Amino acid sequence: MKSLLHSRNIFLSLLAVVLYAHSSCWACTLTSKNAAQAEEKDWWQTAQFYQIYPRSFQDSDGDGIGDLKGITSRLEYLKDIGVTAAWLSPIFKSPMVDFGYDIADFYEIQSEYGTMDDFRELIAKANALGIKIILDFVPNHSSDECEWFQKSLRRERGYEDYYVWHYGKLDADGKRIPPSNWLQAFRGSAWEWREERQQYYLHQFAVQQVDLNYRNPAVVEQMKRILRYWLDQGVAGFRVDAVPVLFEVETDENGQYPDLEVSGTTDDKDDRTYLKNNLVENRPETIDMVYQWRQVMDDYQRIHGGDTRVLLIETYAPPAYTMQMYGNRSVEGAHLPFNFNLITVLKQGVSATTVQEAVDEWMKNMPAKRTANWVIGNHDQRRAASRYGVQRTDAMNMLVLTLPGASVTYQGEELGMIDGEISWEDTVDPAACNSNKDIYENFTRDPSRTPFQWTAGTNAGFSTASKTWLPLAPQYQTLNVDVENSSARSHLKIYKSLVELRKSSKTLQNGSYKYKALAEDLFVLKRFLNGDDTIIYVANFGDKTVTVDLQSEFDATLPSTMTLKISSLDSTKTLGSDINPKSITLAAGEALILSSRTK
Ligand code: NOJ
Ligand code: MG
Numbered sequence: 398m399k400s401l402l403h404s405r406n407i408f409l410s411l412l413a414v415v416l417y418a419h420s421s422c423w424a425c426t427l428t429s430k431n432a433a434q435a436e437e438k439d440w441w442q443t444a445q446f447y448q449i450y451p452r453s454f455q456d457s458d459g460d461g462i463g464d465l466k467g468i469t470s471r472l473e474y475l476k477d478i479g480v481t482a483a484w485l486s487p488i489f490k491s492p493m494v495d496f497g498y499d500i501a502d503f504y505e506i507q508s509e510y511g512t513m514d515d516f517r518e519l520i521a522k523a524n525a526l527g528i529k530i531i532l533d534f535v536p537n538h539s540s541d542e543c544e545w546f547q548k549s550l551r552r553e554r555g556y557e558d559y560y561v562w563h564y565g566k567l568d569a570d571g572k573r574i575p576p577s578n579w580l581q582a583f584r585g586s587a588w589e590w591r592e593e594r595q596q597y598y599l600h601q602f603a604v605q606q607v608d609l610n611y612r613n614p615a616v617v618e619q620m621k622r623i624l625r626y627w628l629d630q631g632v633a634g635f636r637v638d639a640v641p642v643l644f645e646v647e648t649d650e651n652g653q654y655p656d657l658e659v660s661g662t663t664d665d666k667d668d669r670t671y672l673k674n675n676l677v678e679n680r681p682e683t684i685d686m687v688y689q690w691r692q693v694m695d696d697y698q699r700i701h702g703g704d705t706r707v708l709l710i711e712t713y714a715p716p717a718y719t720m721q722m723y724g725n726r727s728v729e730g731a732h733l734p735f736n737f738n739l740i741t742v743l744k745q746g747v748s749a750t751t752v753q754e755a756v757d758e759w760m761k762n763m764p765a766k767r768t769a770n771w772v773i774g775n776h777d778q779r780r781a782a783s784r785y786g787v788q789r790t791d792a793m794n795m796l797v798l799t800l801p802g803a804s805v806t807y808q809g810e811e812l813g814m815i816d817g818e819i820s821w822e823d824t825v826d827p828a829a830c831n832s833n834k835d836i837y838e839n840f841t842r843d844p845s846r847t848p849f850q851w852t853a854g855t856n857a858g859f860s861t862a863s864k865t866w867l868p869l870a871p872q873y874q875t876l877n878v879d880v881e882n883s884s885a886r887s888h889l890k891i892y893k894s895l896v897e898l899r900k901s902s903k904t905l906q907n908g909s910y911k912y913k914a915l916a917e918d919l920f921v922l923k924r925f926l927n928g929d930d931t932i933i934y935v936a937n938f939g940d941k942t943v944t945v946d947l948q949s950e951f952d953a954t955l956p957s958t959m960t961l962k963i964s965s966l967d968s969t970k971t972l973g974s975d976i977n978p979k980s981i982t983l984a985a986g987e988a989l990i991l992s993s994r995t996k
Contacts, residue, residue: 440481440529441634441707441732442768443906445896446805447480448636450776451488451510452496452866453848453859454808461862463848465511469519471851474878476526478811478889479896483523484531484636484709486776488516492542494605495827496846497533498638499540503623520631529633531707536620536686537639538606545619546607550593558613561599561645563588566653577654579645579677583840584667584831587677601642601677603827611644611686621693628697634707634732637690640722641714643683646676679718684730687722691729707732709770713741716762723767733770733803739793740778747785748938749914756800756912769802774810780845780870781807783816788986791891791965792936795988798895799922799934801910806892808849812881813888817847817870825867843867850877886966894963898990904929913951918943919983921951933959935981936988947978959991 455467465488475483487497490505497507506516523530539546548556563576565588575588575597581604588597589604599608609616624635648654657672665671687710694706710722710731724730742755759769773793774781782790790813797804819841821834829841848865850873851858856865857873874880881887899905908926915921918939924932933955937943948955955978964970965988976991983989 438906439705441705442803443899444529444803445479445481445899446531446709446770446803447475447478447483448486448775448805448807449483450486450808450846452486453846455849455851456860456862456865459861460509461860461865462509463859464509465506465515465519469515469522472519472522472526472528475528478893479900480528480806482529482531482633482707485533487533487535487638492540492605494540494603496825498535499538499603499606500535501540501542502544503535503539504626516630524631529704530631531634531636531709532627532632533638534620534624534627534635535638536609537643538600538602538608541605541607543607550591552594555615558610559616560607561610562594562596563599563648563654564595565590565597578656578672579654580667580669580672582669583827584669599645602639603831608642608645611682612647617686617689621690624690624693625697628694628701628706632706633704634694634709635690636709636711637687637731638711640683640687640710640712641678641718643686644680645678646680679714684718684721687730688724688728691724691731695729705732710734713737716758720762720764723764725764733768735772735805736770737772739771739773739797740784743785747789748917749920749936750917752796752920752938753912753914760801760910769800770805771797771800771802772805772807773797774807774845776807776846777842778845780814780816781810782813783844786986787813787815788967789936789938789988790888792938792986792988794888794892795895795934795963795965795990796920796922796936798892798899799905799924799932799990801908801924804899807845811889811892812850812876812878814847814850814876815870815872816844817868819843819847819867823868844870852877852879888966891963891966895990898932898962902930902932904932908932911952915945915950916943919945921945921947923952923955931955931993932962933978933991934988935983935991936965937983937985940985942982942984944980944982946980949979956993959993961989962992963990964988 449468451468452463454463455471456463457466457470458464487500488506488510489500490502490507491497491500506513520530545556545559549559565573565576568574575586579587581587581600582602587599587601589600590597600606601608611617655676657674657676660670660673662670691708694708698706708731712719712722712734719734722731722734736759738755738758742758743751745751763769781793785793821837824837824841824843826842829837832840847867847870848857848859853874857869857877859865881889904924904926908924910924912922918937920936920938922934957977958975959978961970961972961974961976964972968987
């Protein structure tokens, strides 16, 4: 997984800068965009997206596993924190090898999560509260327990080519070996032999996650049917899983798949990054499929009315590829290809310079008139607070909520939840289980999947079971909704005030932007709009106290008095007080949001 997600291609990145740059000063540290963007925005452009990991949000029946009724019972919480659209990780029938990303029936709800009626109730209540529900669409693969795969195994009519089958090849000793050296995301060969068909099948993820064959029009149609089926149930769109690996290179004139070259980045021969994966991910055909799905969304709205149905695309790819997901001058693509730069680029270290690099890489490559978005965590990454450093929790939440475009919160980020401590015995993630006791911690994604923390009580209020499916993360006694809602100051309260500011501020919704890394540690972002308040975000990502003059080092037009609107948890400055941008002292990890409006 890690390997797949992190593969980057510097050459393509550079090419992308050249191809997509539309800013006049892409090479300078000071970036600004002045185009007036005051036009009306559609709901998703300013949405407050929130990712729910259903297995870990709220258990309603005491089995230690979250479920749909649990989610329904907590929708008011989402409303309270200002969420406008929630995307749910997969809730479909699944043997749970990859916790729902291995779907056995795309039209059914997993019984431990509930029933179709429970789902309808969830949608009805969410609608009543003004929250849109988005489902996870997993088009690349099905579970090996899926009926389609069972039929394909038996070569039943219509299903023969539903998956990517191949006889393999013979080695020098005449022994049959897999068709190519390709590796799966969770370690080892991407090919699995099946006696029944006397063939290998392709799986880019676990052995039980069988790659569907997108060169078969029946598969393409089936997957569109699934989209329409769930749209009929009232969902507002889809987060689309693992898009980069949808297509692989075709067989050559001899009917063989080419081997991938060795990358030279690791000696671990089972790790997917051992190979250059250029032939098995980010293929041009994949982009076209995204455009086709967008057509499904738009057609649906045309026929049935209602609000825009959105596509959010999971793609960890170089910008030249990712940006094509948006569409081009003649065709629309995804509304939002997820922007993971604040995750991937900041792996080098968290500083104002890496933050600037991450923001630049998106804003300078994004085609004109598209909407940006910012993601700092999800169920595949370590917890944001643990990854960036706990003292930077608010600085990061404040950043994603003041940058232009949509923002996405992974459940618990608003509380500052930290990584769970998961032993080898407790780890259940296939990415870890396919490794061994000594190295599993490099792969396990379980630390960010622990139960959501509602209270300081038993199982953090998540479940009444004696054992939850994953153990609770540390510090749930203090990092939880109850405690944080009743404290005078907390991560949650900061998050809520950010969301309120975003909702009420035309500047944050429609305004222009300008940002700069001041030295190593200080990052400053200005949002501005004619006739409206100017908003400044300034954060110290370093370990030392720093004093800065924003007027001379960043923007001479800043007023000499600004009001402190929001500050990070440990800040000692008084909210509502006057701040002179000519001299601001920020402690390590401290972040502030200032407004030009004086009370
Ligand atoms: C990406 C998902 O986010 C991850 O959890 C999953 O393991 C893979 N895709 C395979 O579906
Ligand atoms: Mg349950």
